[in-house]
Amino acid sequence: MKRKWNKAAKATAAIAISTSMLFPLASSHQAAFSNVHNVLAAETQSVDSAYLQEAFKKAAKEFGVPENILLSVSYNMTRWEQHNGKPSTSGGYGVMHLTQMDGASADEKGLEEAHSFTPSPNLDQHMLDEAAKLINQDPEALKKDALQNIRGAAALLAKYAKESMGSVPKKEADWYGAVAKYSGSNEEAAATDFADQVYATIQKGMDRHTPEGQDVQLKPENIAGNRASAEKFHFHKSTKDPRAEVPNGVDSQFIPAFYQQLSDNPGNYTNYDVGDRPKLGGDIRYIVIHDTETEYQPTINLFSRPYGASAHYVLRSSDGQITQMIQNKDVAWHAGNWYFNMHSIGVEHEGYAAQGADWYSEQMYHASAKLVRYLAEKYDIPMDRAHIFGHNEVPGLTPSSQHGMHWDPGPFWDWDHYFELMGAPVTPAHGSKRAVTFKPHFETNKQVVDVNDGNIREHSTNFVYLYQEPSFDAPTIVDPAMSAARPDEAANWGNKAEAAQTFALADSKGDWDAIWYGGQKAWFYNPHNKNTVPGNVQTLITPKEGKDAIPVYGSAWPEASAYPSDVVPKSIFPLQYTIEAGQVYAAEEKVNGDYYNAKVFTLDPYGVHKMVYGKEEYYRIHFNHRFAFVKAEDVDVVKR
Template identity: 45%
Template sequence: MDPFTRRTALRAAAVGTAGLAIAAPGVADAATDQARQRAFAAAAAEFGVPEQVLLGVSYLKSRWDANAGLPSRGAGFGPMHLTDLRTVAAGGSHHDKGTEDPRGDLARPALHPVEPRRAAPVAALQTVDLAAELTGASPDALRTDPAQNIRGGAAVLAHYQRQLGISGTDPADWYGAVSRYSGATDSTAAAFFADEVFNTITSGASRVTDDGQAVHLTATNVSPARGQLRALDLPAAARGDVEAPPGLSAEWIPAPYEKTKDGYGNYDKAERPQSQQITHIVIHDTECSYDVALGLVQDPTYLGWHYTLRSSDGHVAQHILTKDVGWHAGNWYVNAKSIGVEHEGFGAQGTWYTEAMYRASAKLVRYLADKYRIPLDRQHIIGHDNVPGTIPSTVAGMHWDPGPYWDWGHYFDLLGAPLHDWARHNTGLVTIKPDFATNQPGFTGCDTAGAACTLRGSSAVVLHTEPRDDAPLLKDPGLHPDGSPSTMDVADVGSRVAAGQRYAVAEIRGDWTAIWFLGQKGWFRSASGVPALGPAVTPKPGLATVPVYGRAYPEAEAYPANIPPQDLVPLQYTFAAGQKYAAGPLLPGEYYWATTFDPSTHVVVRGETEYMQIQFGHRVAYVKADDVVLGRA
């Protein structure tokens, strides 16, 4: 491990032990609209629900946001996350779409999963129906009108309380109803959600929502009646061999490792970290419901990832031991050195994630990062959309989840590693850090190709060829080999950066900053970035260009006689003299030969070549360490 990576790891391990804090921007001034605060108070009074409980439940679902009436990744709507699976596609998976081979090992035939049948809606995912029956409001109003949505959520909570035969407005007596509101099907998950709600009530929270509403929950010390959970008669989760922190709702639902008529599925046995160091955690979304995802990962003809998280309550299912290699990222080098974490979601149709899932994911990822000494930064905690294509022909088919609406800034707050601006002046590096709520790029294609998406908060910042808003977007020859510019399609990452990513500054003009991006200067408004500290790489003197790779494989001489060398094929991009790119970890040249069902035949091929991971575009890439000079930007 190089000195910079070692220092980063030590710093990350330190911050990783910090407790989760309520991520709240703070109360706005008196001029900010407080209609939502009044809506919570009115609904609490109308249905006899303690206002703290109503606010706490809503915070764990949506952080009180309206999300422009759009569904969550778990088919939930509005501040109270009333669910309506009928209105959101229930089938498919992001692994079924595009041309990406999730295994990404060119030594084996490409793996192209078949789209599964759609799942029928279930009662637990149709709380909007119950809310409509209890309030008389229409399902459409409950989905799109925040005040009606809050009424609906209060009515459902009160209904659950009546079913338990409990009366009164003492918040402590609402633990059972809150547990049931989670939608959990086991007692562990229900308790996790309820405990997070009551922890929020005890800590208090204040923030301004995505539509400018100031909402405040006064800290109230409550000792909830946890014994009420027994009245729900929910089974305990089968924790089994699960690798997760204590207190997190998690169970073991194994992916099969078995032979099929076409080979075997749906992961590879390994002995990490003894065989290979685990260096990355890859954040995915499923683009299908949680239940569909569980069915897929248990199908030996499909593929495998390590964890799936449920949207409604943050419940975690583990499918593959972290020592083994999943087929999930579309790049075998990344798969062999990473852990894949899927989050329940429906692609562009569902554009936001619940707070319960963010919190559960952050607890899980912090645990894994601490276990494997993975630094908590965007060089090591990456999205599927940051994984590079393996060779030029696979670049266009790589996936783009979790997409531009994943709140990386909030996620790193929960990880205990906030995206700080460590420097106060131009350092030659910049960390992308837009204000999520007010940064609303005009993407297209969320529902219909070419149609405008509803404007809403995003982690993504769009790059231009010149320092003006109407300038063209950059070109990405991997995604657009015809030479046309990138587009504003929600899936097109060819001219887009995201919160937490770090880039080398190429130029500054007035209120605009240019960064080096895919061999070009990409301009964005400087307010969406902060000066950063860290190393950068440039071509060694005398080199006009440096090859850029999508996988960090060893030189041909390193392979044993019985293992065919993997070709070192550069990607179709140019890293020219005079350009700089932010440096990530120094990585060994390795190839995991695992083409048979018998793990005793698997071999880790190690070479002398070392690679530097760089932030080259929206995706990372690799350059040979001998081709570049590493220094401070």
């Protein structure tokens, strides 16, 4: 069914999209549990933690592949995770991510309209079958048995090495070409970038305790790859599109998002607004991380037609390819909040919030980290969680919209790992003792989460649950906007504190600490500070002396007197919360209200669109799971 989108719906366009479309919405199911911690008893199994390390050693010796090469290839594909034999989004199996993938139709993924999906000609998507033949095993064995998976990959690497060098290389540097080929990409930028990552990991070294209980170590060695060994594969050399704002050395393309006037009415257009940021349209302060809730090509297809939503970038899970669709000077309709649209760049990642472990590939993490670091440096955006955050942290503009705000990239996006890849680990140099920054260890931070697959169980997650009292027997806190959501529901953002979010401490009892969160005291289990580090915050605020409570807002619009006569002032609505006297919150920045008035289709924003700057000052604070704003005149700054 053809949709007609008008500008009145633009600010909240993404909110209106159903759960079967691009972004996940919060559930409205009635709460069914009062005690998340005891929904599922943790099961412990006896695991030989050295099994995987020994498997790498055996396979390396059998096929003549340097063990450090084999280990590093696996780490950069899966971080040594088996994923219980389940495929990734790109059809990769096991710790070596051997691919086996056929074409599919996007209507199988819940879209209202089918979009044809054809495996990319630039990807080798049948590595598993070839590897199985090389070691005379059934392909199913390579999917489920880690040793056979590693053996198959080692045989494949040895085959590639012979093709590039004529025989199995004796020097580790000469395996560079084989590693590039193993990336699965025929694009030179993507293939050599993967090989560079593999050799960089060898130089740095790595050790990890995996979610499956395996202890794996790669000792550091000063080895550089021989790039000439990749020449025989004749990788395709793409010419960088001059419109693409991406770092050098990444596989990228530019496909323009739809932008047209749809009728004689200049206010009837879609999917974004033209600007000239940061000169006109708002300065770029934030980068918002999304997931697509469908596959890569269907996402590009959606943004390429009249749709009512868009993003600046889309990343592919299989190899991290970057498609830019809107220039950063323009304002994409991605956050469901016009204030954040004005000031941000939106980055979509192929995947599903409730299935993050399967979709958020290491290749995509690497490519996204490179892109975001490039953007942060270009636009002088601090590389921290106050400025690089998820769609799930963007507030609604009104109380009614707060409930429907999206929750991607969800509880399975590994923020710690992501920022480590950016070179900005979540470890404040001078943290405040009056605040905490959450830092649960993703792999070992097991929480019971219902992902609506019929199997309520523990998952490695990026959050900790928040309780009404310092006890697992107490109910989790309830956010007024999420009162109907079940406490263990993945989409229920109202009772979770996420990795690298910062809050002011409110209390402490034994192994439990409390924070001020969403207008209430929220308790979390924190023995020996296992889930936190000192708060990474410069300013703490509290209601001004003499005020019993103050409102919070979802935007920082200018005061009415700041608007010119031909621009209708924006109304600012208090959200369904208040901050009572004595409560303290971490403030990330103090800003003057501003607003980009962009109401009609135009190819040149100057003289058509207008930027309004006010004198009213606001603090942006970590309020609950989402940010909020308070007026500076309503608060006092307290010592940190």
